[in-house]
Amino acid sequence: MPTPEQLAEQLTPASTVLLTVECQQGVVGLDSALPELAKEARSSGALQNVARLVDGAHEAGVQVLHAVAERRPDGRGANHNARLFRAAERLPVQQHSGSRAVRIAEPIVVAEEDLVVRRLHGLSPIAGTDVDPLLRNLGCRTLVVVGVSSNVAIPNAVFDAVNLGYTALVVSDAIAGVPADYTPAMIRNTLALVATVATTEDVLTSWKRPRRVSRA
Template sequence: MPESDPAATALLTVECQNGVVGEESALPELAKEARDSGTLERVAALAVAARAAGVQVLHAVAERRPDGLGASTNARLFRAAGRLPVRQLTGSRAVEVAAPITVTEGDLVVRRLHGLSPMAGTDLDALLRNLGVRTLVVTGVSSNIAIPNTVFDAVNLGYRVVVPADAIAGVPASCTAEVIRNSLALVAEITTTETLLARWTPAR
């Protein structure tokens, strides 16, 4: 990963919420992969190290109103989500950031009611620009849909994007490697959690 100013860098966790990757997930296969692969633990470690290094941490959460007002319905995924036993309802435990990832007072939480990407139709872009962020480190789920959408949107908006390959997850597990190799590597800097932790952890 090229040298960058921590003050101009942000770490973004995508959909790392109880209703997606928690023990009571609406998507148990994805939740199992995110946990069994160690992805959530690595995201948690990155968040701790980022804060210590002066890197802003943001959490992108997908949710919907109980009445569904304003929710997207133009894709099979959205319609299916409305029928799942666990719904990502505003104010519910399902939309809280999942352990072991922590949210501290200095973190920003960005919520969206529609679409596939936290960069589209939310405050995320404006917040990043107001913070002076030029480099965005993207973590979380899923490598099938939300992560690629976030990366592409961020690149289109002029950000330099970094993806720690072992801090994103999708289903099946092989999908993540293929998406990284054939798509994300063409537009983002691909790195590892270990590399970022070494950069963000002061030498003793």
């Protein structure tokens, strides 16, 4: 674990972006297509912690970017090359563009300055989307990753961020997956090898720390 000073340096607001992954109604909301995942995200406190981090980012001047997975009603352009995609096509709730299912789920508050990136294909919120060029234009050095799921999209986001040269930070109590014991195992055995791991309180405390002001 980094020291508070190291974490504060890594989380400098001007060069940090908070990325929420698939925190949408049709995934973690009450009318989710994946009720087991939605239940875990809510009962574990992960979704509430995402909301707290988003609020904290807004207060600290940290850019927030919401990554949303969706599909056209006709499925045009969507993947069909994995069991996960084929199963998703049969779910009772579909993540159709423009529908309630692809709205950011409560209690997360989306501010006017937030960016929302929507993808129609793939497993990653970064690869093949606008996220990377947006991060570069924003001067991002550290990408804070939260949301779902620790099974697929979260590790994809972390690996892509690291491969693209960003420092990835995973907020351990603001991600969720199924079964419940999979998330800590994924963090311990995989994500901790390539990303900084911190808690919601660690990150919020860092953003509230007084910053040194350089003097000419």
